[in-house]
Amino acid sequence: MRARGSATDLAIITADRTCRAYLETDETGHTWVSEVEGVGTPVVLPDSTLDALTGFAHVFAKGLVDCSSAIARLRDAGVRTSYDYSFFDDDLGEYAADLTFYSAGEGNADRGRRFAARAIERGARIAIATLGADGCIALTSEGDEYRIAPEPVRVVDSIGAGDAFTAGFIAAAARGATLEESLHAAAARGAEACLLPLAFEQETWPVDVGDRPLGIKTKTKTN
Template sequence: MSGLLVIGNVVTDVVARHRGPLAPNTDTPARIVLLPGGAAGNTAAWAARSGAREVRVLARVGADSADWHRAALAAAGVTAQLVVAAEQPTGVVIALVDETAERSMVTDVGAAAGLRLADWDPVLLAGVDFLHLSGYLLFPPAGRELARAAIADARAAGVPVSVDPASTGFLGALGVPVFRAAASGVDVLIPNLEEARLLSGEAEPEAAAIALSRWVGTAVVKLGAAGAIAARAGAVIARAPGVPTAAVDSTGAGDAFAGGYLAALLAGADQQRALAAGCAAGAQAVAVVGARPAVG
């Protein structure tokens, strides 16, 4: 197994690393960089870095930066299937990263929100052994329609499907019942702990993973520096500790985990080794500025 298709968002990240709290009504010094990002692009890039072959990403970007994003994905080993919107700019995320490496994000989804059923073609599953959906795809109605078609086509082709919920803020606005309906039929759910708590109603990681595993095939809960836990059919089946690292920027760490985890599954790893691979990729991600592996 090797082929991975990721569907979701590719955006431009503005990463601002500041020390101390943001100062209201005046300037806060920061080191600011402009980088390619977006959960789908990030996950695909980390999967390629982690050894997955034939990694592709389907996303919608604006004409303002389509060539730049296509080139950045190619440099990361990812084939970009980018739908270019002439009338909308590429989405932009401002990531405010504090001195503890934790980030808060201000998001303009831009063209990413326009991905729709017309952009989907079952032929995109040719050569694909795993389909991964970024949760951002499921928040707008048009994206949910595409997701339903892609999940149905993948299941008909015997291709397993995973979903990363991606954002508690958007999840809360959408509503848990709507999200759970949109993710119905997936094989693997990969939330972080806060997303798992919101989706399951359980506070403890193990309880949340167990509850979520009763409605998806496998629930993998990302615990940041504490590692990850996997449950299936109401029972914990694997755990992995976090990988110590000197964190500078947590942007994209969850996407990196998903990429490393999926690459390991594609290589035939069991859940224990796949969790460990995800944790290793996540540790690499927080040690660099930006959401993708360094290229070159």
């Protein structure tokens, strides 16, 4: 990242063990993450890091322990926040980020809408729930609701599609795009990610999953 111009001064190196990600692959070759252990699990931001982050205009975060407290602290400092709650409903604490992302999954529009509504009630300006092949839903604090269809693609590997969606939305919004335009840009970036095989570069190998119908592969990544 440093070689590509990204600042890494605030990078946190945890003492946790090497990450092990369990990936499921179905009979069509579609692969997705089912579980992650080790590095990549929720972390606590030290006060020194939070203090440094108050100097930024916008902070995006994911995978924090007690994210609500961190969000409240940044908000009190005038920092706009965005947070990816993944599919963890319970991570939504007393204070939601200004912009929230939630992965409800295909066939779970009602679940996604409920989470988005809760996020709005707890301070979010925009709450987005992705629905996999069903597209996404977005609610706003002004009472508007948007439903965006997915980009039509033949999915090769959906790993990383959610992160690409999030990055696509934030990048478009930062350039001044409207909410609807940002959602379409996000959908396009997420669809592009689904065309790429093997989001992880590390070697994979099969593991014993007992009587489970789908094979699981593991990939390791050291932070």
